[in-house]
Amino acid sequence: MGTERPATLHDVAREAGVSINTASRALNNKPYVSEATRKLVLKVARELDYRPNHLARSLRQSRTSTIGVVISDIVNPFFAEVVEGIEREAAARGYGIVLANIGHDASREMQVVQTLVDRQVDGVLISPSQPDPDSIEYLINRGVPYCLLGRVFERIPGPAVINDDRAGARMAVEYLLSRGHRRILFLNAAAYSSQARRRLEGYIDAHRQAGLPVDPGLILETDARMHGGYVAMQQALTNKAGFTAVFCFNDFVSFGVVQALRDAGLRIPDDVAVMGYDDVMVSQVVDPPLSTVRIAKTRLGQTACQLLIRILESGPQRRRKQEDKQMIDQDTQHTPVVLPPELVIRRSA
Known part of the structure; x- marks a missing residue:
């Protein structure tokens, strides 16, 4: 028994009464097609159950319509929301994603990036874990477009979407100061991270504006991570630093802090107030619900994906000259897109 032949672009064009070129432009949301024609072509495509042949198209265009996504910690729900935004935007634009998790192992980052390039992804969205931008330089040298997620490297000013970490930290510490706290412990991440540096700047800004050392x-x-927050809080309690509030680099650190304080018999926020950063989904259901700084995580992923696709569809990226390590590809000279943070007050502070 034979099977029904799948509909082709030629079938869609014939049924809609338009040229193949017009049908293709309508289906791919390209310009120079009237809205009435676009709607007609889409209606016919649905009726014929037309499915574009992505493999054939990628062979013609030397593209795979895939985007590599490199994240540092798949366990952290922060990245789940970022990836949701990426996947939603990529699908709407006809791209698939290949997700790679480094697992906070900076030594794996280069290996993962090389694997994605070998698989011929069109571009890479990456949240780097390395202190040095080796993987980014590799992408530039190979002519592979990329966009950074949440972090920047000062000496390689490439495309990036970040949170205004300095403003977010300042808002958080200002709130704690307004509640009467004068000794605020700050559990920060490694100083090589631009996020950690900006949040430290915000912490210092708030103290200086209040006239406090x-x-x-x-x-x-x-x-x-959670274990890091637990260990750091145990250390701070042992050192008897005399703090009344804790500002944490992210919510995961805060969860470890809360557990350590409870194990020490301390009440939150009566004895010690706790402030997180990120506002991951579980922050509102932990006990007590966590005060934190909200990052628009899904929007961050969507915006980064939009930016990368814009680069991909604007033409081939000029490669940086291999022999000149100081010459940065002009197509990567972008001012980062900065998203505003939002202070979220719950019961922990």
Whole structure:
């Protein structure tokens, strides 16, 4: 028994009474097609159950319509929301994604990026874990477009979508100061991260604007995960630093802090107030619900994906000359897109 032949672009064009070129432009949301014609072609395509042949198109265009996405910690729900935004935008624009998790292992970052390039992804969205931008330089040298997620490198000013971390940290600490706290412990991430540096700047800004000195003994660097927050809080309690509030690099660190405070018999916020950063989904259901700084995570992913696709569809990226390590491809000279943060007050502070 034979099977019905799948509909082709030629079938759609014939049924709609337009040329193949017009049908293609309508289906791919290209300009120079009237809205009435576009709607007609889309209606016919649905009726014929037309499915574009992405493989054939990629062979013709030397593109795969795939975007590599490199994240540092798939366990952190922050990245789940970012990837949701990426996937939603990519699908709407006809792209698929290949997701790679580094797992906070900076040594794997280059390996993962090389694998994605070998698989011929059209571009890469990446949240770097390395202190140095080796993987970004590799992408530039290979002529692969990219966009950074949440972090920037000062010496390679490439396309990026970030949160206004300095403003977010300042808002959080200003709130804690307004509640009467004068000794605020700051559990920050590694200083090589642009996010950590900006949040430290915001912490300092808030103290200076209040006319208060900054005690270096209240600033600790920790692993930006739950266990890191737990260990850092145990250390701070052992050192008897005399703090009444804790500002954490992210919500995951805050969860570890809350557990350590409870294990020490301390009440939140009566004995110690806790402020997070990111506003991941579980922050509102933990006990007590976490006060935090909200990042528009889904929007961050969507915006980064839009920016990368704009680069992909604007023409081939000029490669940086291999022999001149100081010459940066002009197509990567972008001012980062900065998203505004929002302070969210719940019961923990």
